[in-house]
Amino acid sequence: TMPGSYGWPLVGPLSDRLDYFWFQGPDKFFRTRAEKYKSTVFRTNIPPTFPFFGNVNPNIVAVLDVKSFSHLFDMDLVDKRDVLIGDFRPSLGFYGGVCVGVNLDTTEPKHAKIKGFAMETLKRSSKVWLQELRSNLNIFWGTIESEISKNGAASYIFPLQRCIFSFLCASLAGVDASVSPDIAENGWKTINTWLALQVIPTAKLGVVPQPLEEILLHTWPYPSLLIAGNYKKLYNFIDENAGDCLRLGQEEFRLTRDEAIQNLLFVLGFNAYGGFSVFLPSLIGRITGDNSGLQERIRTEVRRVCGSGSDLNFKTVNEMELVKSVVYETLRFNPPVPLQFARARKDFQISSHDAVFEVKKGELLCGYQPLVMRDANVFDEPEEFKPDRYVGETGSELLNYLYWSNGPQTGTPSASNKQCAAKDIVTLTASLLVADLFLRYDTITGDSGSIKAVVKAK
Numbered sequence: 001t002m003p004g005s006y007g008w009p010l011v012g013p014l015s016d017r018l019d020y021f022w023f024q025g026p027d028k029f030f031r032t033r034a035e036k037y038k039s040t041v042f043r044t045n046i047p048p049t050f051p052f053f054g055n056v057n058p059n060i061v062a063v064l065d066v067k068s069f070s071h072l073f074d075m076d077l078v079d080k081r082d083v084l085i086g087d088f089r090p091s092l093g094f095y096g097g098v099c100v101g102v103n104l105d106t107t108e109p110k111h112a113k114i115k116g117f118a119m120e121t122l123k124r125s126s127k128v129w130l131q132e133l134r135s136n137l138n139i140f141w142g143t144i145e146s147e148i149s150k151n152g153a154a155s156y157i158f159p160l161q162r163c164i165f166s167f168l169c170a171s172l173a174g175v176d177a178s179v180s181p182d183i184a185e186n187g188w189k190t191i192n193t194w195l196a197l198q199v200i201p202t203a204k205l206g207v208v209p210q211p212l213e214e215i216l217l218h219t220w221p222y223p224s225l226l227i228a229g230n231y232k233k234l235y236n237f238i239d240e241n242a243g244d245c246l247r248l249g250q251e252e253f254r255l256t257r258d259e260a261i262q263n264l265l266f267v268l269g270f271n272a273y274g275g276f277s278v279f280l281p282s283l284i285g286r287i288t289g290d291n292s293g294l295q296e297r298i299r300t301e302v303r304r305v306c307g308s309g310s311d312l313n314f315k316t317v318n319e320m321e322l323v324k325s326v327v328y329e330t331l332r333f334n335p336p337v338p339l340q341f342a343r344a345r346k347d348f349q350i351s352s353h354d355a356v357f358e359v360k361k362g363e364l365l366c367g368y369q370p371l372v373m374r375d376a377n378v379f380d381e382p383e384e385f386k387p388d389r390y391v392g393e394t395g396s397e398l399l400n401y402l403y404w405s406n407g408p409q410t411g412t413p414s415a416s417n418k419q420c421a422a423k424d425i426v427t428l429t430a431s432l433l434v435a436d437l438f439l440r441y442d443t444i445t446g447d448s449g450s451i452k453a454v455v456k457a458k
């Protein structure tokens with residue numbers, strides 16, 4: 001039988017919650033239990049829980065190795081309705097009452113329409129993607145340079161978020177954010193608050209000391225009303241300016257205008273902006289903080305492929321083996337979306353590398369990517385960041401086991417699965433950012449929060 005337990009009612013979930021958020025933190029929480037049970041599959045609880053999450057069931061089956069985790073992609077076995085961040089689903093008020101695509105299972109006809117809408121939007125935006133990315137990065141690095149010359153260092157999270165927001169408005173929604181000075185200035189701040197209100201009950205923050213975090217922040221769900229006014233401004237901004245994109249949703253995918261707007265805002269704000277806001281700082285931090293000679297190697301590759309620097313594009317970036325491998329390795333080492341959930345559609349058997357267990361219909365599987373992506377059965381020296389890991393033929397085999405997008409990097413997102421619609425464009429975009437960086441600068445120094453110095457390309 002499967003190891004682990006849910007403990008006594010109320011007490012078990014509460015004690016697991018305190019371990020998860022306070023005494024251990026997510027990483028140690030999963031590691032210590034896997035060691036205790038000598039298994040990468042076991043039962044436990046995950047917050048939010050007790051006392052004001054009465055309708056949330058904290059019981060989960062943790063899956064912590066590559067083999068058991070891959071069951072989460074098998075749509076015959078699992079149902080993905082309303083499990084984006086666990087059994088707890090934020091109020092639909094955050095999306096004007098609409099059930100957005102990411103919350104739908106593949107058996108629901110609307111999933112195919114909404115996913116199709118997202119993928120077609122991406123496809124159309126590919127014409128302007130590169131140019132919008134580079135012009136927004138230009139503004140971003142300009143801000144960073146002037147900040148460094150004024151203050152000796154630049155914290156870059158907020159300028160980067162502003163850049164991501166304006167880039168996504170232009171590329172995905174086809175709208176220049178500056179048509180509304182208010183949105184250009186505040187839109188990304190609204191999305192930060194909107195995201196935080198949804199995920200805080202499930203996230204270890206560490207911004208206020210315990211036990212205050214537990215008492216003040218992890219005790220109740222937040223009402224969408226707290227952000228409704230500013231969200232409405234974003235809604236109107238899209239409604240008034242993203243006509244072409246919305247017409248696509250209405251005419252080709254038979255969504256109502258309201259559904260098209262809410263889904264576009266969700267993809268733009270939650271999936272894309274949220275995903276990049278986590279991923280890009282970890283990528284920039286990895287590169288700027290490196291002192292192993294990696295920068296020099298990347299710079300050499302980028303400049304060799306691009307020649308004079310004038311021809312950076314989707315095709316040339318694809319030839320940059322090292323750049324791509326660094327991007328993949330960053331996604332393995334720090335998966336931007338650490339937790340993935342899926343509910344058993346029926347009773348079935350789940351296999352880890354060394355055992356098989358019974359899962360009952362309705363049980364919630366919970367995969368913790370940071371451990372799954374350090375599975376020593378698949379990845380050599382899994383605790384090491386190896387920039388070249390994916391280079392060459394044996395290296396690229398490993399892409400079958402790179403799961404950040406809720407599917408293998410060799411998989412194909414479609415209406416019949418729940419893999420990230422932007423699986424390829426995300427890694428391409430990140431590679432373009434790295435290449436652009438080394439066409440701009442010879443070296444750069446910093447960490448995941450700030451840039452200390454840049455040396456311009458000679």
Ligand code: HEM
Pocket residue numbers: 080083084101102103104115118119122267271272273274275276279336337340341404405406414417418419420421422426
């Ligand atoms: C670094 C950036 C991104 C990360 C880390 C990321 C990650 C993910 C993950 C983990 C999922 C699966 C969630 C689940 O069901 O458990 C997902 C789904 C999705 N993502 Fe992304 N994503 C990113 C960027 C984007 C972008 C730019 C788009 C733009 C179109 C996008 C569109 C979607 C959509 C539409 C889904 C839902 C798929 C479905 O319902 O079948 N994502 N993403």
